[in-house]
Amino acid sequence: MKRILFIEDEQHLSRFVEMELRREGNEVVLAYDGLTGLHLALGEEWDFILLDLMLPKLDGLEICRKIRALKKTPVIMLTARDSITDRVAGLDCGADDYMPKPFAIEELKARMRVISRRQEDNLESSSQALLTFRDLSVNVDLRVAKRGEVEIGLTKREFDLLVALMENANRAMSREALLNKVWGFEAVVDTNVVDVYIRYLRNKINDPEQPSYIQTLRGIGYAMKP
Ligand code: CA
Numbered sequence: 301m302k303r304i305l306f307i308e309d310e311q312h313l314s315r316f317v318e319m320e321l322r323r324e325g326n327e328v329v330l331a332y333d334g335l336t337g338l339h340l341a342l343g344e345e346w347d348f349i350l351l352d353l354m355l356p357k358l359d360g361l362e363i364c365r366k367i368r369a370l371k372k373t374p375v376i377m378l379t380a381r382d383s384i385t386d387r388v389a390g391l392d393c394g395a396d397d398y399m400p401k402p403f404a405i406e407e408l409k410a411r412m413r414v415i416s417r418r419q420e421d422n423l424e425s426s427s428q429a430l431l432t433f434r435d436l437s438v439n440v441d442l443r444v445a446k447r448g449e450v451e452i453g454l455t456k457r458e459f460d461l462l463v464a465l466m467e468n469a470n471r472a473m474s475r476e477a478l479l480n481k482v483w484g485f486e487a488v489v490d491t492n493v494v495d496v497y498i499r500y501l502r503n504k505i506n507d508p509e510q511p512s513y514i515q516t517l518r519g520i521g522y523a524m525k526p
Pocket residue numbers: 308309310352353354355
């Protein structure tokens with residue numbers, strides 16, 4: 301059984317897809333506009349999000365981008381427009397697949413199966429995901445950070461911030477990007493909070509014998525680079 305969120309304003313289509321997916325024992329929740337859809341997408345755990353491109357209140361590309369900034373939930377974009385640019389835009393914003401409307405329900409199901417299989421394979425190979433940078437290592441699943449063999453005690457925010465930086469090692473990260481990843485897009489906090497937490501994090505992870513792991517890029521943000 302899968303939990304599926306379907307964000308689509310055409311109610312007869314939603315209901316038909318809902319009925320078909322329920323018949324196979326899935327749980328399906330429908331959202332008829334972009335804002336409700338985004339709220340549900342981020343607020344609950346889903347196995348799949350089916351996302352229409354043209355939606356009232358907030359369009360599918362924007363929703364997809366916001367989901368991707370925070371979650372890895374598989375997203376299939378559905379759209380009436382089948383142009384190359386739309387397809388590229390959909391995949392660029394992080395959708396896992398793209399289906400032009402009208403589509404056959406069997407094809408949608410088949411694509412969902414492909415994504416599920418791919419995900420299971422990834423899960424097997426990435427279980428106990430380990431990130432490393434110089435002598436720092438982070439086990440994302442166990443939420444353990446170490447310098448060499450010594451464990452470093454970090455708060456949840458500090459840990460999430462370190463993961464965001466290590467996942468993007470050798471790339472400049474703006475304060476806004478870090479704020480999005482660590483505090484979430486609805487965060488009401490100021491980007492200054494990022495500077496404060498970078499300071500906390502440096503105090504905990506830095507080794508006085510070595511240059512700082514996290515570099516400040518003036519006017520841009522931060523980066524972990526050799
Ligand atoms: Ca629509």
